[in-house]
Amino acid sequence: MDKTKVITRIAPSPTGSLHIGTARTALFNFLFAKHYNGRFLLRIEDTDPVRSKKEYEKDITEGLSWLGLDWDAKTQNEKRKAKNINSKFKTENTNYYHQSERLGVYQKYIKKLLDKDAAYKKDNAIWFKLDSYPDDIIKYHDLIMGDLEFKKDTFNDFVLIKSDGVPLYMFAAVIDDYEMGITHIIRGDDHINSTPQQIMLYKVLGFNLPKFAHIPLILNKDRTKMSKRKNPVSVGKDFRDQGYLPQALVNYMALLGWNPKDEREFFTLKELEKEFDLKNVNKSGAIFDIGKLNYFNNHYLQQLSNDKLLQFIMQNEKRKTKNNNAKLKNKEFILRIISVVKNRMNTLLDFDQLSHYFFKLPNYKSDLLIFKKSNKEKTFRGLHTTYSILHTTNSSRWNKINDLNNILLEVVKNESLSNGDVFWPVRVALSGQEKSPSPPELLWALGKKESLNRINIAIAKSQK
C-alpha cells in the first residue's frame, strides 16, 4: 500500500450477541489490517444506554477472541485520554475503545461545528446544517463498489447530539474514526447511504477522508439482509455452542464475498492474512448456507488430533452441563471411540449421538440381529463361533483393528458363512444399531470384556 500505516476497526454496538454479520465484517477488517501489517482496533459503540448491555459486550469480545480475531490493544497514551464524563455510563478501563468514555471528545468537535455555523440547536438537540457543505453533489470512491455519487438535496439536516446530550452514531463514528486514525473503513454495504452524510462532516470539520470499502451483506435464504435485530444469528450460541470450530467458521465466512481467484478453498487464518485483499471482494450479497459450513467443519474436525478433539468435546460438554460429565472420565476409552466415529462427525455435538451405545447397550429387537440375506440358524452359529474364538483370543491381538477383522473373516471361513452372516449380527450385538462403524472397530473400541459380554447377550436373544 502506501507509506501510511493501515488502521482498521470493528465497531459493534453491545445491543446483542456477536452477530455473524459483525463477525464477518470484523474478519475482513482484521485480515486487511494484518495483510498490510497494520492495526486492527475494537471500539464498542455504547452510546445508546437503553439498549447497550455489559453481557453483550462480553459476548462480543469473547466471540472475537474465539474466532482468533484479536484486536490490537490501546496504547498507554490512548488509555490515559479515556475519561467518562457522563454518569449514565459505567466503563472499565479496557484495552479497547468505548464511545461512552469519549463523550468529552465529541463536545470539543460540536463546539467547533457550532462556531463554524455548521450546526445549530433545535429542540434541545444539535443538528448538522446541510447548507454548510459547499457542493451539491457528494461523491466518493468506494474500494469495492467503485465511484459513488449522491445529490445533497436528497438529505435533510440531521441530528448530531440528542436532546439528552448523547451523540448519535452518524457523528460519533466520524469523530472516533478520525481520532483513532482509521485509514480504511470496511463495513457492510447497508452503510452506503449514510456515508455521504459522514463525508459532509469530514469535509466541514476539515478532516482527511479515510478510504471506504462497503462489503456485500450476508443474506437469508430469501435474500433479505441477515440482520442483527431480525435474524440474531449469534457466533457464540449458534456456532460455538453448536459444535462448530472457529477455523471452519473463519474459512467459510472469508469465502462469503471474497475468493482467492483460483480453486483453493481451504485457508487458515494465517493464510488468509497473506492472501486477503479488498480487490478480490465482490459486490453482491451472499446467502448463508449452513450445509457448506458443515462441510468445512467436518473437514477441520478430521484435521484435529484425537487428543485435541477430546479436549474440545470436554469443553463443549462443560459449557453445556456446567460440570464434568462422569461418562467422559475414562480417557483411553473415549479416545478409542473418537477414533472410530470421528469421520462421521459434522459438529462436536454429533459425538453424543454417535457414541451413546458405547456407554450403554441399547435395548434392541432380536430380529435386528439377522442380516437381510441370512437366517436365524446362521446368525446364531456366527455369533456363537465368534464368541468362542474371541474368548480365546489373546488381548494383545485386540490392539489391532485389522487383526480383529481377520478373526471375523476366520469365523466366516470356518463356518462356511457369508460375511453378512457374521459381521452384521456382531455389529448389532455390539452396538444395538443398524448403522455404526465396522464390527472390528467396535470390538476394538469396546475392549474384550465388554465385547464378549454384549455378544453373550445377543446369543441369548437369538436363541429365543
Place this chain on the structure above:
RNA sequence: GGUCCCAUCGUCUAGUGGUUAGGACGUGAGCUUUUCAAGCUCAAAACAGGGGUUCGAUUCCCCUUGGGACUGCCA
C-alpha cells in the same frame, strides 16, 4: 414513494470480446462393502430479458425486469 446498490448452475463463486463457461457445497448414479458414513468415479445443473457497439457478445454501453439496502433524537 425517494435515494443508492446488486444480477454466472439451487447455493458460494472463477472466467473471457472468440472457452466443451471452470471449481466447491448440495443433488442423482455407480464402484467398494456386513449396514450407514467416508472415499473414489461419473452425471444433471447457470451467463434474467430486450436493444445497441462489434466480424463476433456471458463479457462493453443503454433500457427493462428482478432482488436488496437505506429512508430514527438506533447502530
